[in-house]
Amino acid sequence: MSIVHFATHGQFSSDADETFLLTWDDKITANEFSTLLDSPGRDREPIELLVLSACQTAAGDDRAALGLAGIAVRAGARSTIASLWKVNDAATAELMVGLYERLSVGQVDKAQALQQAQLDVLHTAPTSHPYYWAAFVLVGNWQ
Template sequence: LEGTREEVAAISKVVPSAQTQQLLGEHALEAAVKSELERAAVIHIATHGYFANDLDEDLTNDSSRGESLGPRQTSSMLAARNPLLQCGLTLAGCNCDVWVDANGLPVDGGQDGYLSAEEIMGMDLGKARLVVLSACETGLGNIGSGEGVFGLQRALHISGVKSTIASGWKVDDRATQQLMTEMYRRMFADKLTPADALHAAQLRVLRQFNPQTGQLDERNAKPAPPYYWAAFSLSGAF
């Protein structure tokens, strides 16, 4: 994803390096990601989020952090009649027509680069106190009568995650980088709770983000529109 390497680099400057493990690019394979997820206390995921509500968009388009699945992936998911199969995260190798391992042998569907909400629900993420989904529309899902929203956040909480932060619409890449960096700085340097850190970061982006430069500027006289700072919300333990 365009901008995510810069986002990770900026966040790493405000988070103690001894406590971090990064999986970037081709290293973010599904098996590796699953393994790290079950060991981490704070998880930051910056990748495409998908929600199967539009069959015409191309998942491999790098211009946005949120895409809809292509017809091949979506048709099989919809056939399953499971709302937790209709949303998830894309990882390295997701845009390959045939998935093979290091020896060139086909891999099973559980390692195809698509980490669905249903797969997440079956994991043990009890060590994670916070998962941040720095992607578009990761807070969306299907609404079940009397059941609430079936989506990524629900799956993460069922798997044991204490708190999640996800977005409600397609986010601006540069504003998200600034927001996330400020949020982690507030969490680790100022010892704020995730909810308070997110709130403080949103206020700073509201007051100082310049859409023209993509930077925070204390001299910025015009508040940034909600599109740039209000997409992310926290659920779970505050």
């Protein structure tokens, strides 16, 4: 399974110029992000899972209903995991470790892996509030 994971700061805005993912020394704009995912020079195998481990990457508006996640799916990513609100770094790291552990075993689909990782964070006392585990959603192909 081809997986691309962005763990960075992101911002979605109704103004396309204000929609971006941060890199170490620059920003990837919404248009660049879409082009990057759908570029002709890239291997034509679609990205099976794109993880946007950043704040509010699935929050959108009339321009893109699912924010950066919607842009990614339209650009050809088969599925995207993204967040609906600002997320806690430590809880997100724990959730992502659980997600990838389950995906690596290969006995569950993407939706089940995300759900089980969220349940793990839910059942951990300091992170049981939905703020810590419920922000991430799967958009696109859930299998």
